[in-house]
Amino acid sequence: MLLGNERKWTDYFTFCTDHKVIGIQYLVTAFFFYLIGGALATAMRTELATPAPDVVTPDVYNGLLTLHGTVMLFLWIVPAGAGLANYLIPLMIGARDMAFPRLNAIAFWMIPPSGILLISSFFYEPPQAGWTSYPPLSLTTGMLGEGIWILSVLLGGTASILGGLNFLVTILKMRVPSMPLTKMPLFCWAMIATSLLILISTPVLAGALILLAFDLIAGTAFFNPTGGGNPVVYQHMFWFYSHPAVYIFVLPLFGAISEVVSVHARKPIFGYRAIAYSSIVISFLGLIVWAHHMFTSGTPPWLRMFFMITTMVIAVPTGIKVFGWVATLWRGKIAFTSAMLFALGFISLFLIGGISGVMLAAVPFDIHVHDTYFVVAHFHYVLFGASVFGIFMAVYHWFPKMTGRMMNEFWGKVHFALSFIGMNLTFMPMHELGLRGMNRRIALYDPQFTDLNVIATIGAYVMAVSTIPFLINAVWSWRYGEKAPANPWRALTLEWQTLSPPHIENFEELPELITGPYDYGLGYTAERDPEELYAHAVPAPAS
Ligand code: HEM
Ligand SMILES: [Cu+2]
Numbered sequence: 001m002l003l004g005n006e007r008k009w010t011d012y013f014t015f016c017t018d019h020k021v022i023g024i025q026y027l028v029t030a031f032f033f034y035l036i037g038g039a040l041a042t043a044m045r046t047e048l049a050t051p052a053p054d055v056v057t058p059d060v061y062n063g064l065l066t067l068h069g070t071v072m073l074f075l076w077i078v079p080a081g082a083g084l085a086n087y088l089i090p091l092m093i094g095a096r097d098m099a100f101p102r103l104n105a106i107a108f109w110m111i112p113p114s115g116i117l118l119i120s121s122f123f124y125e126p127p128q129a130g131w132t133s134y135p136p137l138s139l140t141t142g143m144l145g146e147g148i149w150i151l152s153v154l155l156g157g158t159a160s161i162l163g164g165l166n167f168l169v170t171i172l173k174m175r176v177p178s179m180p181l182t183k184m185p186l187f188c189w190a191m192i193a194t195s196l197l198i199l200i201s202t203p204v205l206a207g208a209l210i211l212l213a214f215d216l217i218a219g220t221a222f223f224n225p226t227g228g229g230n231p232v233v234y235q236h237m238f239w240f241y242s243h244p245a246v247y248i249f250v251l252p253l254f255g256a257i258s259e260v261v262s263v264h265a266r267k268p269i270f271g272y273r274a275i276a277y278s279s280i281v282i283s284f285l286g287l288i289v290w291a292h293h294m295f296t297s298g299t300p301p302w303l304r305m306f307f308m309i310t311t312m313v314i315a316v317p318t319g320i321k322v323f324g325w326v327a328t329l330w331r332g333k334i335a336f337t338s339a340m341l342f343a344l345g346f347i348s349l350f351l352i353g354g355i356s357g358v359m360l361a362a363v364p365f366d367i368h369v370h371d372t373y374f375v376v377a378h379f380h381y382v383l384f385g386a387s388v389f390g391i392f393m394a395v396y397h398w399f400p401k402m403t404g405r406m407m408n409e410f411w412g413k414v415h416f417a418l419s420f421i422g423m424n425l426t427f428m429p430m431h432e433l434g435l436r437g438m439n440r441r442i443a444l445y446d447p448q449f450t451d452l453n454v455i456a457t458i459g460a461y462v463m464a465v466s467t468i469p470f471l472i473n474a475v476w477s478w479r480y481g482e483k484a485p486a487n488p489w490r491a492l493t494l495e496w497q498t499l500s501p502p503h504i505e506n507f508e509e510l511p512e513l514i515t516g517p518y519d520y521g522l523g524y525t526a527e528r529d530p531e532e533l534y535a536h537a538v539p540a541p542a543s
Contacts (some may be wrong), residue, residue, distance in 0.1 A: 007501075015109065017101035018504060020110050020436075021174075023087025024402060025194055026079045027395075030109055033075035034388075036119070038464060040068040040192035045426070045460035048453050052364040053443040061128020063145075067118065070131045070149070073249065075115050077387040081252035082163045084394055087402065089167060091495035092185045094176035094513075096505045099169040103162055110159035114143050114152045121148035130441060132238060135231045139215055149239040150213050152501030160248075162538040164198030166460045173368075177357045178513040185493045190255025193279035195226045197244045197286065198250075205241030208234055232297055239290035249268045250350075250384065251279055253390030254321055259345050260397050261325050262518045263491045264340040265332030269518040278317035286312045295363050296370045304363050311361035318354060320454040322347060333521075337489075338412025342393035345420050349385025353378055356431065369474050373443070374434025380427045384413070388419065392470070404500045407481060418466030425459025 011021055044064050047055040056064065086104065090097055098104045098480040099319025121127055125145035125301040129138035138146050171188050210220040212234065269275065291299055291307040299307075312533070325347055336342060356378040360366050369375065392415070399407045429452040434440075438449045445453070487496040495502075495513045515522075 005475045007504075012441055015105050017097070017105050019090050019098045019101065019104060020402075020499070020502065021088050022104050023083050023085075025108050026083030026086060026111070029108075030076050030080035030083060033071050033079070036466070037068055037071035037076055038467065040064050040071065040131050042460055042464050044068060045457040047443055048445070051447045051450055051453075055472055056443070058443045059128065060129040062130075062441075063122055065441060066127045066130050066133075066149070067386055069121055070118060070153065071115075072383070072387075073131060073245070074153060075111070075118070077383070077391075078156065078160055079111050080391045081194070081249065081388070082160070084187075084256060084391075084398075085163075085167050085194075085252060088187060088398070088495060089170055089191060089202075090174070091169065091401075091498070091502060091506055092188055092493055093174060093179060094345070094494050094507065094511050095170065095174035096507070098166050100166050100173055101292075104166050107159045107162035107166070110155050110162075111407065114155040114159070115237070116364045117148055117152040117155070121145045121152070123214040124148065132242070133209075133212065134238075135212065135215065135229075135234050136225055138212065139224055143216055146216055147213065150216070150431045154209055160198055161202050164195035164202075168199070169428045170194040171195075176510055182273070183513060183516055184276075185255075186258035186272070187255035189276040189375060190251045190258075191281050193249055193283040194251045196280075197283050198247050200287065201241040201244040201248075201493060205245075207288050208237035208241070209295050211237075230232075231243075232294070235294050235297055235508075236290070240287075243290040243293065244286040245281070246382070247282055250386040250390075251282065253346070253386050254279065256390060256394045256397075257325060258321075259473065259491075259493065260343045260393055262341050262520060263397075264337055264343070264487045265329050267328055267332040268520055268522065269324065270327035270330075271320070272516075272518065274320050275324045278320045281317040282314060285310060285317070289314065292361055295366045303334070308361055308363050312358055315354065315358050322351060322354075329412040337396065338407070338409055338416060339393050339397035340417040341413065342389050342396060345416065346385055346389040346393060349423065351382050353381030353383075353385055356381065370432050371439060373430040373432035373438045373440055375425050376440050377430035377434060379428075384423060384427070388423070392419070395474070397489070398495075399474075400488045401495060401500050401502070403478050403481075404484050405477050405479075405481030406484050406488065407477045408473050413471070415466055417472045418462055418469070422459050422462030422466055425462060426456045427459070429453075430457050492519060518536050531539060 007018075007021065012025055016022065016025075043056070044061065047053065047064075086098070086108075089095075116293065121144075125142045126131075127138075127145040127149040128141040129146065131185070133146070133149065163275075168191075171184070171192055175184065211220075214220040214282055215222055215224045215229065219227075221229035223229045223231050225231055258269055258275055287312045289307055291303065292311045295304055325343075356374070360369070360375065362376060394411055396407055433449055433452050433456075438445055485498065485502045486498065486500050488500075489496070492515050494511050494513075499505050
């Protein structure tokens, strides 16, 4: 079976330096871990269907919780974003590959061992301290599980740094000569911002984890209060990475959504420069707001004021993006494809998460709901909305390019409807649970919270079911789907100006930029087919 034009399926299990193979390796690995993370979540929600800890012991619940958070963040969102970037960046800028192809493959091949390590920790001694791994808890609940957890995250972090470096150099150095920065697809702008964040903040997390490992294994006392260490210093270092990390997770998908909204509404993107530069502004502000996670950690009031204001200011560049997407949709010729539906789902869920985020930025409110289910609701609207809806959107949009086949639209819509209903059923009640005072990270709770927890658990099952039509659709379409043309959505960005799937070196002859990336409805698409525009760059499809 040939998957790419000249690729065998076994190539996907090798140390291959083709960015398209690496992109698909990342994406498939990420989906594998999404299923694991989702299974862990379903197990947790099953436990939480009743107030008593009757399905798993509290220790096992803590292990499920720690693994769920870590898998979803470091083995699902991050690799999926890296997979999209790997696949798309060289094609979008008209390059033949990434700047450092071998480094690229090395970075990918750190992910599977990182995942295997993490999962194996569960069978030795489930790590207990959650994805934040705060000391002193992380230092007192067993060395083995926690040690393996640290090793796994360090490996994933290293992969992320190598990837970020590669994306940055590729975008800045490898564009076709006719493409200035201001004619670059917005996805590439988003990846510049993401890569800068990765390069600045991930090393700080690595530092924190290495010091934590010393405390754990060698008995030092950087963070261990019994030896005179300061656990709050760990929190500062951890959140200096992990707040910006939220943008490392969502910025690539912000980029992807700009591509999808404009093509499927057939309108020029509204405010190209504002959307491009807002990514950079978000990165800068993202680096100076970390202590909003520490309002209740003894932070003095004058300092809380600074972090409250800077946090709220991030709503401005984020709002500019959302406004740009909505204005692009306004009076567009919207095609309600599966990709567009997931984009609309993304925008609406992210908006809800953004609003509860501004609420949490307000110190008095945060003190009230800190570590309650309100916070769990908030970050799932942001992270689930962006990651699951954003990544599925990207898959429906770029599947024809990656595989040369179309996905089935009917089952795509069924998948969307189930995901959207399930997601809201699961996480909307958690706002109320939090306001009423239900703590997060607990396996047993007060019976007064039962009703809303039952609703959330039903929602989680609906979401589990929603992945079935997707999985069948993806596998079936990959093999038997309708053959995709080079440019099924009649898009103007360069990745569509070559075969589906592209051949090994991407372009027969390097494409030349004739229109801007989003000049839809300005005469090019109305009278002329973009394939004709780029006819010289599109070799005749192989039969
Ligand atoms: C598939 C549907 C999902 C369900 C049913 C679900 C459910 C849960 C539950 C019940 C918790 C425990 C809350 C607590 O006790 O504090 C949790 C925590 C968490 N979830 Fe999810 N989740 C889902 C998807 C996701 C996704 C897609 C992400 C990120 C991309 C994510 C990231 C997290 C994180 C970071 C935590 C916190 C872990 C910790 O505190 O250590 N979840 N989730
Ligand atoms: Cu934050």
